[in-house]
Amino acid sequence: MSRLPLNLETIASPPFDENTYIVWLDGRSDCLIIDPGFLPDDIVALVESRALTPVAILNTHGHADHIAGNATMKNRWPDCPLVIGAGDAPKLTDPVLNLSAGFGYKLLSPPADRVLRDGDAFSAAGFDLEVREIPGHSIGHVVFIWKAASPSVVFGGDVLFAGSIGRTDFPDGDFDQLAAGIRRHLYTLPDATMVLPGHGPATTVGQEKRGNSFVRGV
Numbered sequence: 001m002s003r004l005p006l007n008l009e010t011i012a013s014p015p016f017d018e019n020t021y022i023v024w025l026d027g028r029s030d031c032l033i034i035d036p037g038f039l040p041d042d043i044v045a046l047v048e049s050r051a052l053t054p055v056a057i058l059n060t061h062g063h064a065d066h067i068a069g070n071a072t073m074k075n076r077w078p079d080c081p082l083v084i085g086a087g088d089a090p091k092l093t094d095p096v097l098n099l100s101a102g103f104g105y106k107l108l109s110p111p112a113d114r115v116l117r118d119g120d121a122f123s124a125a126g127f128d129l130e131v132r133e134i135p136g137h138s139i140g141h142v143v144f145i146w147k148a149a150s151p152s153v154v155f156g157g158d159v160l161f162a163g164s165i166g167r168t169d170f171p172d173g174d175f176d177q178l179a180a181g182i183r184r185h186l187y188t189l190p191d192a193t194m195v196l197p198g199h200g201p202a203t204t205v206g207q208e209k210r211g212n213s214f215v216r217g218v
Contacts, residue, residue, distance in 0.1 A: 013037035018065040019198055030055045030125040034155050036069025044076050056124040059084040060157025061138040062091025064100035070109035081113035087140020089115050132185040134159045136178020137166030151192035162203035165214045179215045187217045
């Protein structure tokens with residue numbers, strides 16, 4: 001399989017060092033914005049500096065640090081659809097569910113334009129993405145898998161980190177669900193598959209199968 005040229009920019013926003021990804025393919029000016037966080041003006045500036053046009057805003061889940069920039073994105077690009085897993089769509093407009101209320105403020109996102117479920121396909125900006133639900137950190141968490149790349153790429157949100165996993169002590173968290181989902185949907189991918197997580201550095205499926213002390217490959 002030939003390699004598809006992926007252009008990737010990452011903006012890590014405080015206070016949780018949440019990774020926002022802007023991705024596009026060579027020769028194209030349309031892009032995806034994945035999990036816009038607490039630095040929305042920086043995201044807009046970067047997109048405009050590259051003369052890109054967002055065609056989808058993808059949320060892996062509905063926690064505040066991953067949706068904080070949604071309103072700014074929709075204000076700047078109102079025709080750009082906001083996309084999230086069906087199980088986490090209620091978090092967008094509920095500060096208790098998205099956990100912002102617990103930190104003393106009320107973060108509201110625009111509602112979803114489209115919701116996704118396990119096994120759905122989502123295509124935009126030249127990316128054909130496979131959608132997999134992996135609950136455990138958040139009940140409706142989804143990951144986006146781009147299998148056309150060589151190696152494959154996972155936009156993974158807060159499921160699997162380099163040497164760690166997403167927290168499971170939130171109200172709808174569940175360690176057993178998270179571990180099972182990682183083993184079923186991620187550890188069955190080729191070892192070279194790149195995982196771009198919601199926090200921290202990129203990793204690979206093979207590295208985590210061998211060395212992740214929370215969820216080892218079996």
